[in-house]
Amino acid sequence: xxxxxxxxxxxxxxxxxxxxxxxxxxxxxxxxxxxxxxxxxxxxxxxxxxxxxxxxxxxxxxxxxxxxxxxxxxxxxxxxxxxxxxxxxxxxxxxxxxxxxxxxxxxxxxxxxxxxxxxxxxxxxxxxxxxxxxxxxxxxxxxxxxxxxxxxxxxxxxxxxxxxxxxxxxxxxxxxxxxxxxxxxxxxxxxxxxxxxxxxxxxxxxxxxxxxxxxxxxxxxxxxxxxxxxxxxxxxxxxxxxxxxxxxxxxxxxxxxxxxxx
Amino acid sequence: xxxxxxxxxxxxxxxxxxxxxxxxxxxxxxxxxxxxxxxxxxxxxxxxxxxxxxxxxxxxxxxxxxxxxxxxxxxxxxxxxxxxxxxxxxxxxxxxxxxxxxxxxxxxxxxxxxxxxxxxxxxxxxxxxxxxxxxxxxxxxxxxxxxxxxxxxxxxxxxxxxxxxxxxxxxxxxxxxxxxxxxxxxxxxxxxxxxxxxxxxxxxxxxxxxxxxxxxxxxxxxxxxxxxxxxxxxxxxxxxxxxxxxxxxxxxxxxxxxxxxxxxxxxxxxxxxxxxxxxxxxxxxxxxxxxxxxxxxxxxxxxxxxxxxxxxxxxxxxxxxxx
Numbered sequence: 001x002x003x004x005x006x007x008x009x010x011x012x013x014x015x016x017x018x019x020x021x022x023x024x025x026x027x028x029x030x031x032x033x034x035x036x037x038x039x040x041x042x043x044x045x046x047x048x049x050x051x052x053x054x055x056x057x058x059x060x061x062x063x064x065x066x067x068x069x070x071x072x073x074x075x076x077x078x079x080x081x082x083x084x085x086x087x088x089x090x091x092x093x094x095x096x097x098x099x100x101x102x103x104x105x106x107x108x109x110x111x112x113x114x115x116x117x118x119x120x121x122x123x124x125x126x127x128x129x130x131x132x133x134x135x136x137x138x139x140x141x142x143x144x145x146x147x148x149x150x151x152x153x154x155x156x157x158x159x160x161x162x163x164x165x166x167x168x169x170x171x172x173x174x175x176x177x178x179x180x181x182x183x184x185x186x187x188x189x190x191x192x193x194x195x196x197x198x199x200x201x202x203x204x205x206x207x208x209x210x211x212x213x214x215x216x217x218x219x220x221x222x223x224x225x226x227x228x229x230x231x232x233x234x235x236x237x238x239x240x241x242x243x244x245x246x247x248x249x250x251x252x253x254x255x256x257x258x259x260x261x262x
Numbered sequence: 263x264x265x266x267x268x269x270x271x272x273x274x275x276x277x278x279x280x281x282x283x284x285x286x287x288x289x290x291x292x293x294x295x296x297x298x299x300x301x302x303x304x305x306x307x308x309x310x311x312x313x314x315x316x317x318x319x320x321x322x323x324x325x326x327x328x329x330x331x332x333x334x335x336x337x338x339x340x341x342x343x344x345x346x347x348x349x350x351x352x353x354x355x356x357x358x359x360x361x362x363x364x365x366x367x368x369x370x371x372x373x374x375x376x377x378x379x380x381x382x383x384x385x386x387x388x389x390x391x392x393x394x395x396x397x398x399x400x401x402x403x404x405x406x407x408x409x410x411x412x413x414x415x416x417x418x419x420x421x422x423x424x425x426x427x428x429x430x431x432x433x434x435x436x437x438x439x440x441x442x443x444x445x446x447x448x449x450x451x452x453x454x455x456x457x458x459x460x461x462x463x464x465x466x467x468x469x470x471x472x473x474x475x476x477x478x479x480x481x482x483x484x485x486x487x488x489x490x491x492x493x494x495x496x497x498x499x500x501x502x503x504x505x506x507x508x509x510x511x512x513x514x515x516x517x518x519x520x521x522x523x524x525x526x527x528x529x530x531x532x533x534x535x536x537x538x539x540x541x542x543x544x545x546x547x548x549x550x551x552x553x554x555x556x557x558x559x560x561x562x563x564x565x566x567x568x569x570x571x572x573x574x575x576x577x578x579x580x581x582x583x584x585x
Contacts, residue, residue, distance in 0.1 A: 090266075090296050101296065101304050103311070104266055106318060113294060151311040225544045258548030260497040261457050 002189045003067040004044040005058060007135050009035065011074045011158075012044055013171045014178040015185065019044075031060045041189040043067070051118065051138030058142045069192040070143055070153045071185065075160035075173065076116065076133040079126035083165055084176035087131060089116035089155040094137040100144070103151040107187050111180060116157060122167060131157050154188075156181055204235035211243045218247055222254055231257050266294045266320040268304050273325060273376065282376045283323055289407060300324075305352070305369045312540040315370035316357060321407070326350075326375035330384035334394065340448075340487075340521045340583050342425070344391035348384070349398035350375050350410055356400060356431055357464040359543035360492065363398065365533025372404065378413045385417075385424070393418075396429030396450070403432045411437040419444045427487060433467035433475040443483035448520045450487030451476060453510065455502040458494045462543060469506075473513045480518035488514070491525035491585055493569060495549055495561045503569060511576040522577055525585030526565050529557040 006012040015021070021037035021044055030036045034057050035046040043065065047057035054072075061067075078085070090113040092100040104113070115130040117123075118137035126132065136155050143153050158177040161167035201223035205211060211219060226232050234253050240246040267287065273279045287293055298304060301324035331346040339345035352373040353363060375381075385393055395401045395410070405411060411428070415437070418426040422445065429450040438449060454462075456469040467475070476486050488510060496502060527546065529537060534557055538544070549560045559565065566584060573582055 090294065091298070099298070099303060101268070101298070101307075103314060104294070104318075104320075106263055109264055115296070147309065149309045149311060150307065151314050225548070228544050255548045256497070258545040259495065261461050261494075261545075 001065065001067050002042045002069045002071060002185075002192050003061060003065075004042060004071045004073055004185070005047050005054065005061075005135075005139060006044065006073050007047055007049045007054070007075075008169065009046050010169050010171045011174055012037070012046055014174045015044060015073065015182070018178060018182045019185065019189075030064050031057055033060075041192075042185070047135065050134055051120075054135040054138040055142045058139065059146075062146060067192075068152065069188055070139075070148060071188060072136060072139040072155040073181070073185075074133060074135060074155075074157060075167075076131035076136070076157040077123050077126060077161040077167065078114070078131050078159045079162055080129060081159045081162070083159050083161065083173045085112070085159045086177035086180045087112050087114040087157050087159075089114065089131065089136060089157060091115045092118065092136050092140050092155065093130075094118045094141075097137065097141075100137075100140045100150065100153075102140075102154055105154075107184060108154070111156070111184065114157070116155060122161075126163055131159070133157060156184070204232060206239075206246065209240070209243045209246055215243050215247060219250075222247065222250055225258065226250075226254050229254070229257050263318060264292055264294050265290045266296065268296050268298050268301070268320060268322040268371075270301055270322075270324045271297050271299060273323060276377075278379070279325065279376055286321075286323060286374075286376075286407060298322075301373050305367070305371060305373050308368060310368045312364060312368065312370045312536070313542075319353065319355070320371045322371055322373045324373055324375055325377045326380060330381050331388060331393070332397075334392075338585055339392055340427070340523065342392040344388065345394065346385075346388065346391055347394040347397040348381055350378065350381060350395070351399040351401075351404060351408060354399040355403050356466045357542065358431075358466065359462045359464070359541050360494065360527055360529075360546045362529055362533050362537065364540035365529060365535075365537030368536065372399070374404070374408055378410075382414075382417050386421075390423045392425045392427065394427045394429065396427070400430050400432055401428040402430040402434045405432075405434055405437060415441060415444065415447065418446055422446050429487070429489060431463060431466035431472070433471040435475045435479050438479045438484055439482060443479075443485075445485070448485045448487040449476075449479055450489050450521075452489045452491065453506065454490070454492075454494055455496075455506045457502065458496065462494060462546065464542070469509070473509065476514050480514060484518075485520035486514055486518050487520050488522045490569065490573075491523050492527040493524065493565055494527055494546070495559045495565055499561070499565065500568060503572065507572055507576060516577055519577060519581060521581050521583060522573060523583045523585055524566060524569055524573065526559045526562040528559075528562075531555045531557065 016037050024036040026032045037044045047054045088108050088111045116136045117130045123132035158173050160173050201220050238249045301322045331348050334345040425446045427448045427450050431452050451472050459469050550557050
């Protein structure tokens with residue numbers, strides 16, 4: 001399941017519409033205090049503006065549901081680019097804090113990329129050639145603190161303002177970028193959709209034998225090795241009266257197969 | 263696909279290094295450039311997905327600031343009491359299933375330390391010795407980008423009392439064919455039977471390509487090192503070994519061989535957890551066991567003994583070093 005976090009509804013509106021996301025009822029919602037929209041592959045939460053709001057909404061969401069990828073979509077200011085231009089964040093920074101460098105997936109390469117600097121107040125100076133927002137750093141730092149791998153986190157930003165374009169809460173710029181971003185979001189949702197569970201190695205162990213926890217761990221490792229060789233059936237060919245003898249025989253048979261680099 | 267290149271900001275403060283950065287950027291088509299304070303921000307981060315990064319590794323340009331040389335115990339060398347390895351490059355474009363780099367590094371990105379002059383100063387401070395390149399990555403695989411030999415062959419040419427070993431699984435030998443050989447440089451190829459190379463040494467040059475490369479550089483007058491290390495144990499180990507030795511020693515004349523080393527598969531215990539997670543082929547762990555702090559092949563002694571007996575039919579004992 002893909003989680004999208006956006007600060008306010010106008011940013012998220014094109015995605016809610018194009019991806020056919022339905023609003024969850026508060027009583028059964030992921031996050032009763034915030035609007036949440038879902039389909040079978042995507043959950044989108046409107047977090048509210050600012051880092052504290054982002055942090056709180058993320059933590060609350062993660063306590064209730066497991067996600068395989070986290071995407072922040074929102075507006076950002078830029079000193080040079082016009083409103084409506086879409087980017088993915090290649091480096092996320094905040095003053096007096098270490099930066100994040102997200103993984104760059106091949107399919108994201110169609111988008112331009114830019115550094116993203118998160119600030120506490122709406123940026124006026126735009127001193128660097130970078131995107132400026134208020135939630136991006138908190139998005140990454142909250143997830144990293146929860147031990148989410150950096151490879152499962154990304155941020156797409158659309159320019160909404162700059163030195164010559166004051167900020168407006170409108171869907172216009174996001175709509176403009178939607179044709180670029182929607183396909184990428186759909187692609188991410190496909191890639192991160194939960195695949196059926198891998199075959200459980202336990203079904204290959206004889207039910208008549210008792211395996212300790214340690215022996216089950218050993219069996220699991222052997223099973224993975226056997227799977228890599230396409231030799232899972234080894235488990236069904238061995239008949240022993242105790243778990244230890246069973247595992248030793250299976251291990252020997254797998255090793256013989258493993259050493260055959262034919 | 264656009265190459266992502268991370269650059270330590272400080273490199274741009276040094277005109278020589280800045281020029282090297284520019285040259286590197288020009289060699290890629292429209293690279294994505296991201297500046298960082300230190301390569302460690304990207305490379306040393308925990309919880310990275312090595313396999314995901316391996317699909318399209320980024321390049322990180324950095325400056326090495328300390329520990330330019332690492333001493334090698336004499337038993338792992340090729341006849342010198344003063345042996346060191348140095349790494350201008352972390353990681354490798356090849357993907358050998360047994361490679362310890364998958365266990366040592368959490369990232370598959372390449373780190374290229376471009377301050378060659380500092381490595382050279384460190385080598386000069388040591389005086390005489392054997393200096394090995396190719397420990398933390400293949401010496402030649404990224405030569406077109408790094409120009410490592412362009413800087414180090416002339417350096418060692420002026421220091422005949424020291425030896426440079428360049429270890430590789432590549433067949434890229436153009437720099438050696440375009441320059442006169444120097445007596446104190448050994449081009450060393452890691453070798454295994456052809457089926458092992460095909461199955462476990464993904465993206466490397468085939469045995470045939472390596473042999474062709476050896477023949478060409480030997481003809482030019484360069485010294486060859488043969489590194490049967492790690493020799494991977496397999497079913498029908500001896501017939502495969504006999505075939506390998508016969509092929510190699512038919513194609514490479516003994517007079518061109520500087521040294522031969524022989525070793526079996528071994529991994530420090532501290533690298534095992536990550537290696538098991540990252541390897542593409544868990545078969546490499548078949549027939550291994552932990553001996554103290556090292557994972558070794560159960561057949562290590564037998565393999566080494568049999569290989570050594572056979573090698574002594576091809577080369578004088580003084581050229582053979584058993585690891």
